[in-house]
Amino acid sequence: MWVGTDQGIAVLQNDALVDWRPEYPWASTIACDNDGLLWIGFDVSTMGVLEFDGENELAWYTVDDGLPSNWINCIECDGANNIWVGTDDGLGYFDRNEWTMWDTDTGFPANKIRDISAAPNGDVWFATPTGLVCRESGLQPAKPTITISTDAELYHAGDTMTVALTYENPGPDVLIDIQVACQLPDGSLFYYPGGDMPEPFMSGMLPSGTTVPMVFVLIYDFPPDFYGGDYTWMTAMFEQGTFNMITDIATAPFTFDGEPPLP
Secondary structure: OEEEEOOEEEEEEOOEEEEEEOOOOOEEEEEEOOOOOEEEEEEOOOOOEEEEOOOOEEEEEOHHHOOOOOEEEEEEEOOOOOEEEEEOOEEEEEOOOOEEEEOHHHOOOOOOOOEEEEOOOOOEEEEEOOEEEEEOOOOOOOOOEEEEEEOOOEEOOOOEEEEEEEEEEOOOOEEEEEEEEEEOOOOOEEEEOOEOOOOOOEEEEEOOOEEEEEEEEEEEEOOOOOOEEEEEEEEEEEEOOOOOEOOOOEEEEEEEOOOOEOO
């Protein structure tokens, strides 16, 4: 952990001070980019922003390079590895080729940037004295996915069926209900496990990064008098407590070659 202070930069590891850099006083903010490089901002008029690999000074950036001010309040790196720098005199943006500045003269609603945060969907948020400002990326957060499958397509009396779910959440945490139903040959639905009522098969928090490769829903021995015909297992995720779908409906068709046929 790198900590900026008025007297220099402290490097902490396992709750112990392992390095001290007094040659970098007035370090007001430190950010790490996607390549592991440090971007250090200073609260002093002569320094600006330092790009640093932990040992070597890679580059210094000041108003001469396009920063709105050398007095730095905050720095953030977004998902595309662009650098955002907040000052009292505007916002600096570095796309690794050149700096761009925004302030009230160029349409930004405030000059003072107190804090910056990059969201997982690519939006970048700026805290200013006039409120929050969002630069929308136009991208949507990655959505959860869900699939359902059976271990065969055709079943006979005495066979055993295994139904399985696979689900993943690459996006942010989300509260979900998982509904599972089976469409019968006559078009009606049987909701598992509630029968005629759509009770959730699973309900709760689906944390970001969750990957569940196989969840066994049902292992069923077909009796001799099971109705023959074409069936389809279906599943989807919903916002918890609602019927607002947040995934596509996943299906798994199968046929039971049995007698008597479903009336």
